[in-house]
Amino acid sequence: MVNRRDEVVDAAERILEHEGPDAVTMRRLADELRIQAPSLYKHIAGKTEIEAALQQRALQRLGAVLAGASADLATLVAAYRRWALEHPRLYELSARHSLDRPRLASGVEAAAAAPLLKVTGGNIAAARAIWGLAHGLVDLELANRFPPNADLDAAWAHAINAFAIYCTPQPEGSP
Amino acid sequence: MVNRRDEVVDAAERILEHEGPDAVTMRRLADELRIQAPSLYKHIAGKTEIEAALQQRALQRLGAVLAGASADLATLVAAYRRWALEHPRLYELSARHSLDRPRLASGVEAAAAAPLLKVTGGNIAAARAIWGLAHGLVDLELANRFPPNADLDAAWAHAINAFAIYCTPQPEGSP
DNA sequence: TTGCCGAGGCTAACGTTGTTAGCCTACGGT
DNA sequence: ACCGTAGGCTAACAACGTTAGCCTCGGCAA
Structure with a gap:
């Protein structure tokens, strides 16, 4: 059982x-x-525990998808976007509740972050920037903040292009 | 009265x-x-109308701040971040509710977007990418998604650096 | 076999939330 | 002098998360 x-x-x-x-x-x-x-x-214990459990699931699943997709930046963020749009409610729930790390199973956070770190060659600040970018674009899209006819693919393309300097093997492009 | x-x-x-x-x-x-x-x-009419009104206010104020600050990309996104961190609850409220454009006073959305468009030289897709980036980083920060000791200034610096190609007067860097 | 004890169901109820119905009062215009 | 409306009021509702307290059944120890 x-x-x-x-x-x-x-x-x-x-x-x-x-x-x-x-x-x-x-x-x-x-x-x-x-x-x-x-x-x-x-x-x-209560509803908040259910929400925390769902949040953890979302983190684990998204992390797994990213781990499977991480070849280069473009496919990685594409996977991020696709998963979020396929599971919008779960994504929103997980994004809108602040993380209480104590309750979170250990390793979940690191596992979700790993693929991003890999693609930036270990540059953690760049990884966070990319994470913010992907989350922001997805969140705005889910919250209906772009005009209905907006060409979001173009926005993502520009985003990928901008961060390419951190991901193609390239010696020094950082501040 | x-x-x-x-x-x-x-x-x-x-x-x-x-x-x-x-x-x-x-x-x-x-x-x-x-x-x-x-x-x-x-x-x-109800609570949702109050929330919509607050959302509109947030949009107008943030737009005004950005309009006053827009010299280059770095100061623009710094102003964005500063305003959001100074008014976290208003920012969250405005970000978490999906826009119902019909109710929104006309021009508000365009006015908020204008400073971003100016800094990208009219490139609307790049402007959206930058908006997503700023919103995403702020949202993750407000939602406590970064570890407490994370160096977020570094993440912002990388973000600005990545998008500099769209903002410095530079002929062709787009996909 | 008997006894018990805890896991896991139940009902009743509480306080808080947004919201509606319906009443009353005072003031401004005809 | 009237009357209608703007803007207050009380009472109440349904739905929410949650608590208290009870009952029942199944498994295990004596």
Whole structure:
């Protein structure tokens, strides 16, 4: 028998995916498990714990996708964007909640960051800049901040082009 | 006498600033105006309208700051970052809610974007990439996604350096 | 076999949230 | 002098997360 706590998180993810964040309610969640809402608290401390668990899942999955895709900068950020657009609610949930590192399983954060570091040749500041760039473009896109007809592919292309100096094997281009 | 609706939005901004987003409650808001909560609905349609109004304010203020600061890319993004860190709650609120353009006063969006466009010499795709970069770095910083000891100044420096090719007067560096 | 004890369900209820319905009052214009 | 409306009020609702307290069943020890 699987851990009941995991079943709760599974159900939360299912509801989030299919019905959106507002539908992820303790009562709706309990319904999904054919249970009454207060019984959920036998398995989890509260809603924030569920959200933290989903956040961790998102981090792990995105990290895995990036690890599989990391050849060069272009394919890496393309993978980032694709995953976020394919799982927008999970991405948003994970991005909008601030990380409480203590609760996070160890290594998750580092694993997610590794592919970025690899592509910058270990330059951690450049990796963070690229991370910010990818997250920012995705976040603005998900939040409907670009005009409907905006050519976002072009924006991504420029972004990749700008950071190419950090990723092609090139001796010194840093401040 | 000023518009009562504006007073409601003013109060909301005040509470948001001093007590955080969770404190922005219809009842708390009514208290601030020495009124009962239901009376608020004589002046505004609902909470979402307040949030939209705050979002618009944020956009206008940030746009104004950027317009005043735009000399080169470095000072522009520095101004962006500074404003966001000085008004984190307003920034978050404005970033996390998707724009409903119909409600937005016309010109606000374009005015906020203008300084960025100026610095890229009219290259709109590059301007969007830079916007994404600045927003992403700020958002990750506000969401506590970087380790506490991270050297974010270095990340910003790399970001600026990467995009310098689009901003220094330089004929052709685009894909 | 008996006894018990904890895991995991249940109902009832609480406080807080946004919001609606409906009433009342005072003031400004005809 | 009237009347309508702007703008306040109280009462109340549904939905939310959460707590308290009870019951039941299954497995294990004596």
